[in-house]
Amino acid sequence: xxxxxxxxxxxxxxxxxxxxxxxxxxxxxxxxxxxxxxxxxxxxxxxxxxxxxxxxxxxxxxxxxxxxxxxxxxxxxxxxxxxxxxxxxxxxxxxxxxxxxxxxxxxxxxxxx
Amino acid sequence: xxxxxxxxxxxxxxxxxxxxxxxxxxxxxxxxxxxxxxxxxxxxxxxxxxxxxxxxxxxxxxxxxxxxxxxxxxxxxxxxxxxxxxxxxxxxxxxxxxxxxxxxxxxxxxxxxx
Numbered sequence: 039x040x041x042x043x044x045x046x047x048x049x050x051x052x053x054x055x056x057x058x059x060x061x062x063x064x065x066x067x068x069x070x071x072x073x074x075x076x077x078x079x080x081x082x083x084x085x086x087x088x089x090x091x092x093x094x095x096x097x098x099x100x101x102x103x104x105x106x107x108x109x110x111x112x113x114x115x116x117x118x119x120x121x122x123x124x125x126x127x128x129x130x131x132x133x134x135x136x137x138x139x140x141x142x143x144x145x146x147x148x149x150x151x
Numbered sequence: 152x153x154x155x156x157x158x159x160x161x162x163x164x165x166x167x168x169x170x171x172x173x174x175x176x177x178x179x180x181x182x183x184x185x186x187x188x189x190x191x192x193x194x195x196x197x198x199x200x201x202x203x204x205x206x207x208x209x210x211x212x213x214x215x216x217x218x219x220x221x222x223x224x225x226x227x228x229x230x231x232x233x234x235x236x237x238x239x240x241x242x243x244x245x246x247x248x249x250x251x252x253x254x255x256x257x258x259x260x261x262x263x264x265x
Contacts, residue, residue, distance in 0.1 A: 069250060080155075080242060080255040096252075126194060132250065140246075140253055142188075142196035 041065070044129050044143035051119040051150045059114040059146050061129030069132045070112040071096075071140065072104065074125040081128060087112055119150045153178045155245050157256035164233045165264050171218075172228045172259050174243030184246040185219065187228045190258075191239040199241070202226065233263045 042063045051057055063070065068089045073081040083096030087106040101123055103115045112131075116123060126147050132140040154177045164170035176185070187199040202210045202219050210217050214234075218227045230237055243256040 071253060073255075080157075080257040083252070083254070086252070128196060130196070130253070132246075132253075140186075140198075145194045147194075 042129055042131050042141050042143040044127075044146050046146060047144065048147050049149070051116070051148065053119060053121065053150060055119050056115070056117050057119070057148075059116075059127055059129070059148075061112045061114065061143060062110050063112075063129075063131040063141070064110065065131060065141065066109060067131035067133055067141070068109070069140075070106065071130045071132075072102070072112070072114045073128045073130065074098065074123075075128060075145075076125050084114065084127075116148075121150050124148060124150045153180075153183075153245050153247065153252070153254045155243055155254050155256035157241075157243055157259050159259045160257070161260045161262070163262040163264055164230075166233055166235060168233055169229060169231045170233055170261065172230075172241055172243075172261065174226045174228070174256055176224050176226065176243070176245050176256075178224070178245065178247075180248050182248045184250075185217075185226045186244040186246065186253075187215070187217070187226075188242045188244060188255075189237075189239045190242065191236075196242070200228065230261075235263050235265060237261060238263045 045060045071086045072084040082098045085104040087093045129143040130140040183204045185202045189197045200212045214231045216229045240258045245254045
């Protein structure tokens with residue numbers, strides 16, 4: 039099925055560990071985003087990308103890194119996991135023109151202990 | 152920077168009745184896009200309805216409609232004939248004209264009661 043696919047769906051990390059959250063979309067969207075959603079809160083933008091090779095910081099980028107080597111993939115890397123990074127992470131993508139509505143993945147629930 | 156405010160953290164409605172969720176935003180742009188997203192317990196974000204700021208006509212999708220007041224920077228969502236499956240978190244969102252920044256409000260938790 040076409041859409042945005044995130045893996046894994048759940049993960050538990052120990053403090054100081056590293057991991058990469060994978061995100062891929064098959065809709066040929068230029069724009070891709072990573073958001074985090076803390077309990078009872080709205081979504082906050084971590085990083086976004088307007089095309090392959092281009093990334094930019096969002097509202098809460100500290101502790102994260104991204105890359106965009108292809109149009110399809112936009113992985114999010116946590117280098118030194120901290121309890122404050124316990125959250126649900128959403129990847130999203132959208133067209134670059136005309137239809138500005140984002141498609142979201144199903145989310146990754148990350149717990150850092 | 153744009154901000155989006157949802158002033159109702161929680162709301163409830165009886166099945167088959169109508170409910171309105173409020174959203175206000177702040178921007179200096181003249182053209183932009185507004186959205187309502189639904190997030191059921193499955194956590195997936197589902198687009199409910201969208202509105203282009205340059206269109207004066209309010210968007211409608213089946214039982215969902217919006218009241219877009221550009222001058223007041225208000226974008227409320229009306230759900231008619233509420234159904235149990237409408238129980239979810241609802242997020243109002245703003246996208247800038249360039250399409251590279253999607254900003255969310257804090258959400259409203261809607262409970263539809265039988």
